Amino acid sequence: MANYDLLITAQSPLLFSVHKPGGIFQESLPYVPGAVIRGALANLWLTLHSDGKHTHTTPMPDCPFCAAFINPAGARFTNAYPVQSAAETPLVLPATAVACKHHEKPPFDTLLERFCWAHLAPPGLVYDPTCPICAERTESRNGVYVQNSSHWHARRVEQRLLTRVAINRRRNVAEDGMLYSPFVIDEANTLDRDHQSESVRRAPTQFRGQVRGLPDALTTLLPQLNHIGGSSSRSLGHVTLTIAESQPMSPSVTDRLQQFSDCLQTTWGEYARLPGVRTGSEPDGCYFSLTLQADAILVDPHGLPVMVYTADMLTAQTGL
Numbered sequence: 504m505a506n507y508d509l510l511i512t513a514q515s516p517l518l519f520s521v522h523k524p525g526g527i528f529q530e531s532l533p534y535v536p537g538a539v540i541r542g543a544l545a546n547l548w549l550t551l552h553s554d555g556k557h558t559h560t561t562p563m564p565d566c567p568f569c570a571a572f573i574n575p576a577g578a579r580f581t582n583a584y585p586v587q588s589a590a591e592t593p594l595v596l597p598a599t600a601v602a603c604k605h606h607e608k609p610p611f612d613t614l615l616e617r618f619c620w621a622h623l624a625p626p627g628l629v630y631d632p633t634c635p636i637c638a639e640r641t642e643s644r645n646g647v648y649v650q651n652s653s654h655w656h657a658r659r660v661e662q663r664l665l666t667r668v669a670i671n672r673r674r675n676v677a678e679d680g681m682l683y684s685p686f687v688i689d690e691a692n693t694l695d696r697d698h699q700s701e702s703v704r705r706a707p708t709q710f711r712g713q714v715r716g717l718p719d720a721l722t723t724l725l726p727q728l729n730h731i732g733g734s735s736s737r738s739l740g741h742v743t744l745t746i747a748e749s750q751p752m753s754p755s756v757t758d759r760l761q762q763f764s765d766c767l768q769t770t771w772g773e774y775a776r777l778p779g780v781r782t783g784s785e786p787d788g789c790y791f792s793l794t795l796q797a798d799a800i801l802v803d804p805h806g807l808p809v810m811v812y813t814a815d816m817l818t819a820q821t822g823l
Contacts, residue, residue, distance in 0.1 A: 505722065506715045506749040510589045511535055511731070513708040515741035516665065516687035518733045529685040533660050534647070535710045535731065537580035537797070543731045544580075545572050547724055567720035576716070582797050583712030584647045585658045587694065589747070591649040593658055593711055597794045601641040603634035609655040610644040611635075614792060615770040622786055623774060660708055661689040687739060713749060722746070760791060 519532040519539060548568055562569040571578040584593035599617060602610035613632050620630040632641050648655045666684045691705040714725075725746050732740040754762070771785055793812065801809050801816070809816075817823075 504716045504718060506713065507717060507722070507725070507746045508589075508749050509540070509583060509712045509714060509725070510586075510745045510747075511540075511583050511710040511712070512743045512745075513688065513690040513710075513741075514729075514743060515690050516663070516739050517690070517708075517731070517742070518685050518687045518739050520685075520733055531662060531686050531688055533662070533688065534585065535583035535712065537582045537712065539731050540583065540712065540714070540728075541572070541578070541580040543728050544721065544724060547728060548721060551724075567718040570718045571716075571721055578717045578721075579715040581713045581715075583710035585660050585692070586649060586709050586711045587658065587692070587706065588709070589711065589745075591651075591658070591711065593647045593649055595647055595794070595796050596645050597792075598643070598645075600644050601632055602644040603637065603639060604642050605639050606634060606636055608634075608636065609648070609657075615767055616774075618767070618786075618790075619771050619774040623777070623780065623784070625777070625779070628777070661692055662686045663689050685734065685739075715749075760789070763791060764789070 517531070517535075518529070519534075519536055521530045521532055545568070552568070562574045584595070586593050596610060597612060597614065599614040600610040600612050602608060613630075616632065617630060620628065633639060634641055647658045649658055650656075663686070664684050665687055688708060690708055692708045694704045694706050717725075726744055728744045729742060730740045731742055734740065767786065767790055774780065775785065801812060803809050803813070804815065804819070
């Protein structure tokens with residue numbers, strides 16, 4: 504079992520449908536879902552090793568397919584988010600990120616300030632963050648960002664509209680009155696634009712994700728994936744995929760916890776200067792944050808959906 508970084512490079516327009524086709528327009532997700540990569544790899548293995556069929560539904564010993572795709576503790580495929588190079592690590596902005604409405608500046612996180620404000624629960628103080636540059640109002644900001652040096656840069660894909668004709672499967676000709684227009688991810692992204700010379704520098708669209716706990720027998724199949732997403736029979740979804748062994752996250756969890764604690768103490772020191780703050784009311788204990796990098800389904804021990812990650816759930820996951 505090993506963990507790998509995946510770099511997906513588009514060779515043609517890509518389509519990852521948000522909904523099943525039910526109208527003229529078909530929207531695409533702006534990233535590669537992990538389920539799409541998982542399904543493409545599983546289909547490739549079945550095609551090469553079992554004539555497209557897998558006769559058992561319970562995990563079998565010494566079966567790489569079962570270990571990766573049927574075993575509940577099998578391989579985990581993350582979403583692949585847009586990047587401009589393999590050296591970039593894309594991250595989804597947290598829900599507490601805001602940015603100025605009037606300046607194209609990187610967003611900033613308000614998590615610690617919101618926590619300190621909620622901990623104080625001041626009766627006459629409303630938390631309304633403003634831009635540190637122009638003092639204007641801010642708004643929530645979402646998307647994918649990467650960090651280069653000390654700056655954060657947004658990463659997004661470009662989409663364009665294609666028009667396709669539905670094919671009559673019985674007669675193998677174009678079906679009258681059956682048009683559909685998918686919004687596809689362009690195979691190239693604009694890196695920069697020179698407004699004086701009107702020149703544009705473009706590069707292939709790339710995505711970076713991870714797979715964790717993949718059996719060694721399936722590792723050699725990853726570079727053989729050359730189609731992902733929908734409408735592959737209509738010249739969409741051509742990609743090249745390269746892999747590299749994942750490196751430990753830097754800084755370590757211990758260092759990140761220390762940085763988080765230091766930032767919390769600094770932020771609390773600013774709030775502690777407010778009139779009426781009692782001595783000894785500062786937050787006590789070890790604080791941390793969990794930032795989702797994909798959609799999550801949280802359930803309690805009885806299988807019921809919950810909206811809060813409870814202490815019992817944390818205990819079960821960490822064993823503490």
